[in-house]
Amino acid sequence: MNFLKKALVASAWLTVVFAALFSYVTLAQATELQDEQAELVSVPKEAAREYLQPRSLAAIPEGEFGDKVRLGYKIFVDTQGLTGNQVGNELNCSNCHMNAGQQANASPLWAAYFAYPAYRKKNDKVNTYEERLQGCFTYSMNGIAPAKGSPELVALSAYSYWLGMSGLMDKYQVAGAVPELSDEELVKGGKRADFPVPEAIQKALTVDQRAKLPGKGFPAIDKPKLAYSPQRGKTVYGAHCQSCHGDNGQGLEIAGVYSLPPLWGENSFNWGAGMHRVNTAAYFIYENMPFAKGFQLSNQEAWDVAAYINDHQRPQDPRFKGDVQGLKDRYHKHQGYYGEQVSATVLGVEKPKGN
Ligand code: HEC
Ligand code: HEC
Known part of the structure; x- marks a missing residue:
């Protein structure tokens, strides 16, 4: 994938070819798109449950x-x-x-x-x-x-x-x-x-x-005491996440392979993904991050850092057809930043998120 990107920069006329290809891809996608993903019903974790153990x-x-x-x-x-x-x-x-x-x-x-x-x-x-x-x-x-x-x-x-x-x-x-x-x-x-x-x-x-086996989904955690804040989340990010995910959420790529995944920007999940919701990301982060050392963050820190990573640019919601506000009203009635003004800039893009 990275090769492709470099080729694009190197040759101007190739860009034209790719632009044509891209619009084809967008078209093809429009016809095959899944409709809205249902948010999983997230319930608080039950103590001392026995989880299913798949075979080796x-x-x-x-x-x-x-x-x-x-x-x-x-x-x-x-x-x-x-x-x-x-x-x-x-x-x-x-x-x-x-x-x-x-x-x-x-x-x-x-x-x-x-x-x-x-x-x-x-x-x-x-x-x-x-x-x-x-x-x-x-x-x-x-x-x-x-x-x-x-x-x-x-x-x-x-x-x-x-x-x-x-x-x-x-x-x-x-x-x-x-x-x-x-x-x-x-x-x-x-x-x-x-x-x-x-x-x-x-x-x-x-x-x-x-259909409801214990351990399904990402368990809900309590709502934070203070309203979640990307500003406070930035501090959490610097202390607990940046060493792996990078100073710009870009992850770590070595020899064309990402050993650490990007959290925002063009190489991460898009605005339609469940993880872009602050609550879903907070549930995931609280239990699983920092990697292999979960449960270190306080409840408040998990929410704040979830807000911080999701208050950044990422690839457009694929249901987008030219109207950010319309899409926001239809699909983004949840805890997220789609269509909001950028407060943390990525890739030098200074426009409303998802634009
Ligand atoms: C020690 C390195 C390390 C640290 C520190 C770390 N992560 Fe991760 N993170 C990973 C790895 C590795 C994965 C992918 C796990 C896998 O593939 O099994 C991941 C996956 C993720 C994902 C899902 C995949 C993606 O790219 O969106 C999110 C979100 C995330 N981390 C957020 C955080 C946050 C927030 C922090 C700080 C609280 C954090 N991580 C700290 C290594 C780390
Ligand atoms: C960026 C993080 C992320 C990545 C990458 C990801 N998923 Fe998911 N997945 C989620 C989240 C979050 C949910 C819960 C959806 C929600 O609540 O909106 C989910 C839900 C699911 C579910 C339904 C779970 C249930 O209990 O109903 C399946 C199945 C699934 N993903 C499969 C996949 C497959 C296959 C891939 C790769 C092709 C993939 N996921 C990649 C985050 C991710």
Whole structure:
């Protein structure tokens, strides 16, 4: 990706070609866009819960089904390895879903899988698991989501299913390999009365209980005592985050690979991603950051630094069609800075956010 950027700067006429390509991409995207992502219902963490423990990845079986599971894992941890424009930033799925999507309370895939298809009252629509995955490509990865039924979405579904089902089987003492599913079954998700589940698990958990496994999502933390403040957050950032994420939130790139992910700017998640909401980022940060040393920040510090990182420019909301205020009114009625005046400048852009 960086190569591309450099080439753009180097040659003026190439820019024209790319501009044409870009408008094509925007067009293609407009037709395939997922509608609004539902904010997950975040509930405070319950004390002393037992979380599902997926089997070790070494236990993924040989053969065609196992290969899909392995491919899903690979895409999840090295999303940058996908070619084309499926990914439009420098992130990997696992940058936010910790421990390769296996960590409880960091939106683990093993819990997500059994929560779809999910009915959405707002638009009277059912979202399948692969549609939810597409949403993360569109917003968190700032890309053009792979098509439904594509090998990428089948693989990510297979990985999620395998983690979840292996964990449930071990917990309810069902021996043997995880039952194989067809691609069509895999991408729908596991919240269905007709979803094939071993009897012991079916007896132990209803479909609804399965959809709310302990450790799902990012747990809510208390509201801050003082209204969150990007100004105070800047100080927290300098003390606890900058050493890894850089003085301009740019992350760390060595030899074309980002070993530390960017938090804002052109290489990070866009304005439609869940992480741009201050509350969602605060929940994530409180538990997971600084990396591998979570729970260090006070509640107030987590909110303030979440406000600070999200009070910066980042790629445009892909639903944007020329009207920041209109989009803000329609999709941004939550805790965020879309369409607000810039207080912290990035990339020298001095205009309202999302413009
Ligand atoms: C920038 C951080 C970030 C990245 C990168 C990211 N996600 Fe997410 N993801 C989130 C957040 C935050 C949520 C919760 C959504 C919300 O509340 O709006 C979420 C939700 C999900 C869910 C639904 C979880 C549930 O319990 O219902 C799935 C599945 C998912 N992401 C998969 C992926 C995949 C696959 C990728 C890579 C292609 C990815 N995510 C990349 C932050 C991220
Ligand atoms: C020791 C290095 C380190 C420190 C310090 C650190 N992070 Fe991170 N951060 C990481 C790594 C590594 C990841 C990606 C985790 C992964 O891929 O497993 C990450 C991921 C993130 C993400 C999600 C991915 C993205 O790019 O948006 C956010 C948000 C974030 N960190 C915020 C913070 C904040 C806020 C602080 C300070 C309170 C902080 N981090 C401190 C290393 C660090």
